[in-house]
Amino acid sequence: MKNGKFNIIMIVLDGLRADRLNLCPSLSKILKKSYYFPNMITAAPYTVASFHSIFSGLYPSKNGVNSYFNMFKFRKEVCKTLPQYLQDKGYYTETNLIEKSIVPPPGIDTISVHDEYKDDLIKSHKGIISEISKKENFFLFLQYSKIHAQSVKNVGKKFDDMDKEFFRNCEANKKKYNSYLKEIDEYTKKIFDHIKNLGLMENTILVLLSDHGTSNGEKIGEKMYGSFTYDYTIKVFCTFMIPKTQGKEIQFQTRTIDIMPTLMDILEIKADDSYEHLQGKSLIPLMEGKEKEDRIAFSETGGLNGPWPSHKEHNVFCVRLKKWKLVYNKTPNTWEMYNLEEDPEEKNNIFDKENELSLKLQKILLDQIKLNKESII
Amino acid sequence: MVGSCDIINNNKLEVVILADSNDVDISLPKEVAEKLKQRAKSSGFSSLSSYVTYILRQVISNIEAENQEKDKKTSKEDEEKVKDNLKGMGYLE
Numbered sequence: 001m002k003n004g005k006f007n008i009i010m011i012v013l014d015g016l017r018a019d020r021l022n023l024c025p026s027l028s029k030i031l032k033k034s035y036y037f038p039n040m041i042t043a044a045p046y047t048v049a050s051f052h053s054i055f056s057g058l059y060p061s062k063n064g065v066n067s068y069f070n071m072f073k074f075r076k077e078v079c080k081t082l083p084q085y086l087q088d089k090g091y092y093t094e095t096n097l098i099e100k101s102i103v104p105p106p107g108i109d110t111i112s113v114h115d116e117y118k119d120d121l122i123k124s125h126k127g128i129i130s131e132i133s134k135k136e137n138f139f140l141f142l143q144y145s146k147i148h149a150q151s152v153k154n155v156g157k158k159f160d161d162m163d164k165e166f167f168r169n170c171e172a173n174k175k176k177y178n179s180y181l182k183e184i185d186e187y188t189k190k191i192f193d194h195i196k197n198l199g200l201m202e203n204t205i206l207v208l209l210s211d212h213g214t215s216n217g218e219k220i221g222e223k224m225y226g227s228f229t230y231d232y233t234i235k236v237f238c239t240f241m242i243p244k245t246q247g248k249e250i251q252f253q254t255r256t257i258d259i260m261p262t263l264m265d266i267l268e269i270k271a272d273d274s275y276e277h278l279q280g281k282s283l284i285p286l287m288e289g290k291e292k293e294d295r296i297a298f299s300e301t302g303g304l305n306g307p308w309p310s311h312k313e314h315n316v317f318c319v320r321l322k323k324w325k326l327v328y329n330k331t332p333n334t335w336e337m338y339n340l341e342e343d344p345e346e347k348n349n350i351f352d353k354e355n356e357l358s359l360k361l362q363k364i365l366l367d368q369i370k371l372n373k374e375s376i377i
Numbered sequence: 378m379v380g381s382c383d384i385i386n387n388n389k390l391e392v393v394i395l396a397d398s399n400d401v402d403i404s405l406p407k408e409v410a411e412k413l414k415q416r417a418k419s420s421g422f423s424s425l426s427s428y429v430t431y432i433l434r435q436v437i438s439n440i441e442a443e444n445q446e447k448d449k450k451t452s453k454e455d456e457e458k459v460k461d462n463l464k465g466m467g468y469l470e
Contacts, residue, residue, distance in 0.1 A: 152467035
């Protein structure tokens with residue numbers, strides 16, 4: 001599985017909910033041929049912070065991009081990015097995005113931007129892949145932004161975060177959202193076929209993932225994403241297609257911060273410990289069946305809108321185990337706890353400050369929040 | 378081998394820039410190095426050099442963040458840049 005020379009193509013299907021993959025037949029076929037992690041938790045349920053975490057292997061409060069308004073505050077002196085490691089190894093690195101600011105710039109040779117409303121992403125991304133395939137070693141990061149574009153157009157610009165009309169029509173919202181999936185599935189199929197036809201599957205790791213989910217009106221106060229940390233936005237998926245491997249579905253809970261250490265592990269790159277130490281861990285032990293445990297996941301956010309917007313710092317945090325979730329809403333200073341097996345829609349808050357499990361999860365979450373703020377000096 | 382040499386703080390800290398290398402050698406008083414070595418080990422660092430570099434990176438990062446905070450013009454420009462980006466992504470009108 002390990003090979004220091006593999007190329008990487010990473011494609012983010014922006015805003016794709018993990019619970020809708022069954023409606024994407026072509027994507028589902030790819031998942032069956034690869035190491036598929038259906039229970040991955042994003043470090044932050046909105047693109048800017050999520051991408052910075054994926055690129056750094058660190059939680060947002062650790063890498064500095066812990067709010068929409070901190071998008072330029074990535075702590076580049078202390079955080080080494082995946083593209084930087086790859087560049088050190090002689091790789092050419094390129095990204096295509098809707099805005100340059102949504103990834104940390106260190107280590108990227110070329111950043112290009114597309115118009116999510118006008119551009120034909122199948123055509124333009126195929127062109128980028130064809131060009132980059134001529135390079136000896138490369139890392140390519142592509143953002144597929146059509147769900148984002150449709151959500152902004154049909155929800156973001158039409159409703160506000162407390163709009164009753166939106167929140168009482170969950171079924172219609174769901175139907176509308178599901179209608180975007182045909183296009184995403186076609187994109188996935190055509191891009192995958194193109195990669196295959198270029199003969200890249202022999203020497204390229206293909207990573208497909210979503211960076212966050214999208215609300216269909218489940219909770220009043222969040223019309224799209226980024227205000228809360230409920231499962232419909234923090235549950236994502238990731239899949240690794242690695243040359244000469246069969247792949248398998250791995251049900252254990254994992255985190256988006258694990259993606260970078262996994263790729264470094266496959267490419268045999270050692271982390272430089274003079275930078276912030278990676279908070280994620282390689283997924284290879286799970287792929288090889290040597291690790292058989294769910295990983296504790298944290299997620300954090302601060303809404304631009306919603307009931308308690310926080311533009312300068314994240315103010316909503318959660319810790320998620322497979323069965324339990326604890327949410328800390330710092331601004332109104334409230335706590336929520338859910339039994340995710342019995343209450344997957346997170347409707348029944350069972351937080352009890354006298355309860356042993358509530359207290360245990362509270363300590364785990366508060367310790368992590370503190371850890372993310374401190375250096376290990 | 379030596380590109381340049383800088384003596385700082387009463388001969389206690391010596392910085393040697395090695396030609397043909399991205400690294401420099403820094404000399405520390407032995408008792409300081411010993412204490413840092415122990416701390417590096419217990420904090421999970423692979424070497425004293427990594428640990429000292431880590432500390433210095435944190436110092437630089439904090440200085441840059443403080444300077445950015447103080448520079449009101451830059452802060453204002455940054456905020457405008459953020460707003461433009463958020464408008465570009467459809468989040469702000």
